[in-house]
Amino acid sequence: MNAESPIGLFDSGVGGLTVFREVSRILPRERLIYLADTARVPYGNRSKETIIRYTLETIPFWEEQNIKLLIVACHTASSHALTLLQENLSIPVIGVIQSGVQKILATTTRGPIGIFATKSTIESGVYQTAISAERPDIQLFSVECPLFVPLVEEGFLNHPATTLIAEHYLQHLQDQHLETALLACTHYPLIRLVIQSVLGSSVALIESAEPTAIAAKTYLEKNNLLNTSFPSNPEFYVTDAPEKFVKLAKYFLSQEVFSLKKIRIQEMIAPCLKNAFS
């Protein structure tokens, strides 16, 4: 690999395009390859074991793409499988957890902090552990919001039903006087206004996409891997239903999806992976 090699972005579906967008903006000369595992989306309600397996099964695809860096845009996959990906892939890998944690800690003076994420991300405890390690004095409220992903996937971005469901999940936090809250799922920024309206304007909502893109830039700079050539079009890969991806992508991106291919991710047998399925 060299500076002209592409950067890979992985998500279970279209949600990771919120990260793709920021990476495109902050690193406009990089060639981006985006993979969405749409045959097995959503990851957010699945078990740790299955999320690890699905994520690690993308390894042969990434090895083949000759990428210089992989960004795991999916919070659920980052929560459960980041270390295992790093151990099993010959390419540097960054997730979205650390950047989000650093950003919210930099923004929070005394808390409390809200963490809004999928069931599986909350259950992993990664945010709770990382934030408490730095600031054990700050109170945390972790909330699973499982319906936000299908609502976004179906384009119910400003629908009154989305507000009612956001109230169902978050209204009890109104009395907790949150200082900040992390939108710890790639889909949630698309209903940011709804979430803000339920929590009130005093709560600062933090997203991971921009700090993750900045972390990617920092890594490339440090390792002399910044691409200085003329920018090329991104490539998109899905494991199912490409038409639906194109249709949904317009909610996430201002650009058209030109290059899109459907691929098959092959099942991987456990013993060929280090430390997985222990």
Next chain:
Amino acid sequence: MNAESPIGLFDSGVGGLTVFREVSRILPRERLIYLADTARVPYGNRSKETIIRYTLETIPFWEEQNIKLLIVACHTASSHALTLLQENLSIPVIGVIQSGVQKILATTTRGPIGIFATKSTIESGVYQTAISAERPDIQLFSVECPLFVPLVEEGFLNHPATTLIAEHYLQHLQDQHLETALLACTHYPLIRLVIQSVLGSSVALIESAEPTAIAAKTYLEKNNLLNTSFPSNPEFYVTDAPEKFVKLAKYFLSQEVFSLKKIRIQEMIAPCLKNAFS
């Protein structure tokens, strides 16, 4: 196989338990084996090709169980993969489509008929084709209701947000004066009251679970395969997250889930199947 062999029931998730319940009621002496592909649920938004692959990959499991009949409780899998299952499995297979079609035709005098289902079931056109073949004079309104499945899976059965979403999908039918409507997804009976309130009380809502159970009974009677021995407990199998299945099952069943195992469905290579992936 013989009369004491079990009956298999297949669904992508917990929705098929609405069919399981009716089969238990109408055939109380039968031993039932229920398989939910929870590692890849939901099927309803996926492509035809992927639904076929996932459904056919359960064949080795069913061959091993020595069942005397397989009921495909999932409307999406029945729509796309029933014939292929019948061609590739050495066991008789019935789906939920034909029973639902017969029931709604028997209940409808002049229409119009509403068909409410997942995106993939509607796109398959099986209901439209089957009903038009019998009664080309009856007007049909087919409506995709993709958010109903996650709403039911998350237990939002009587929530005001579910009503708002049902209004979003179905309110335009109020002017069409439907005579009947088919709840053509295993999850929808759980929000039957919400759907009825949106459509108005004059619309007769039809479910496939009971007529499918009756069709199973008729098949067993005709083939001298009715079990007359003492009833035994059902067995449940899932491909992921057994705890979540047990928790959700209580919305669908009045009995506890006692015997539950997590299994792995192995990926199947296309060439060993007849007529698939053509």
